[in-house]
Amino acid sequence: MIRQVLYSLFKKPATNLYPAQKLEMPKGYRGKLVFYPEKCIGCKMCMKDCPTGAITINKIAEKKFEAVIDLGKCIYCAQCVDSCIKKALEVTKDVTLAQLDDKKLKVVFGSDSENNRTEKQAP
Ligand code: SF4
Ligand code: SF4
Numbered sequence: 001m002i003r004q005v006l007y008s009l010f011k012k013p014a015t016n017l018y019p020a021q022k023l024e025m026p027k028g029y030r031g032k033l034v035f036y037p038e039k040c041i042g043c044k045m046c047m048k049d050c051p052t053g054a055i056t057i058n059k060i061a062e063k064k065f066e067a068v069i070d071l072g073k074c075i076y077c078a079q080c081v082d083s084c085i086k087k088a089l090e091v092t093k094d095v096t097l098a099q100l101d102d103k104k105l106k107v108v109f110g111s112d113s114e115n116n117r118t119e120k121q122a123p
Contacts, residue, residue, distance in 0.1 A: 019096075023095060025093040025095060029091075029093045029095075030076045030077070030078045030091045031076065031091060031092050031093050031094045031095045031097075032071065032091070032092050032094035032095075032097055033055075033069055033071075033074065033080070033081070033089055033090070033091055033092070034089070034090050034091075034092055034109065035066075035067040035069070035088060035089055035109035035117075036087070036088045036089075036090070036117065037064065037065060037066060037067070037088070037109065037110055037111040037117065038111065038115060038117075039086045039087060039088035040057065040065040040067070040086060040088040041063075041065075041086055041088075042057060042059055042063075042065045043085070043086075044057050045083045045084065045085070046067075046080035046081075046083050046084050046089060047080075048083075049079050049080060049082075049083040050079060050080050051075070051077065051079065052073045052074065052075055053073065054069060054070045054071075054073035054074040054075075055067060055068070055069050055070075055074075055080055056068040056069075060110065064111070065110075066108055066109060066110035066111075067089070067108070067109045067110075068106065068107070068108050068109075068122055069106075069107050069109065070105060070106050071097050071105040071106070071107060072102055072105035072106075076091070078091050103121065103122075104121055106121065106122035107119055107120070107121060107122065108120050108121070108122050
């Protein structure tokens with residue numbers, strides 16, 4: 001018993017001191033989605049296959065699309081990524097998604113007039 005107590009006192013903790021220590025997620029981890037508007041052709045296969053209705057693709061101009069993703073509804077299954085033949089969606093290892101205001105979980109991924117990728121909260 002004493003041996004076990006001493007061992008536990010000096011061994012490295014099994015948990016991480018998050019958020020003080022950054023988490024390194026394993027390869028293949030399915031975290032926050034990113035959308036590449038320049039690759040999207042607006043076929044909406046991602047929308048059709050999403051089991052929770054978390055993703056919406058909107059046409060914003062000729063051959064220009066934005067993705068509205070509700071990170072609160074998303075179950076991070078990556079079905080939309082698999083369904084996208086143009087590789088316009090990708091999962092990242094980003095897990096820092098908690099918000100006090102649930103409106104902040106609705107994110108619009110699009111592009112600005114210079115075709116730079118943008119990410120903003122839905123109105
Ligand atoms: S499946 Fe891919 S190309 Fe089709 S609408 Fe979705 S993101 Fe765009
Ligand atoms: S990861 Fe799954 S739940 Fe989230 S938007 Fe894609 S298909 Fe829908």
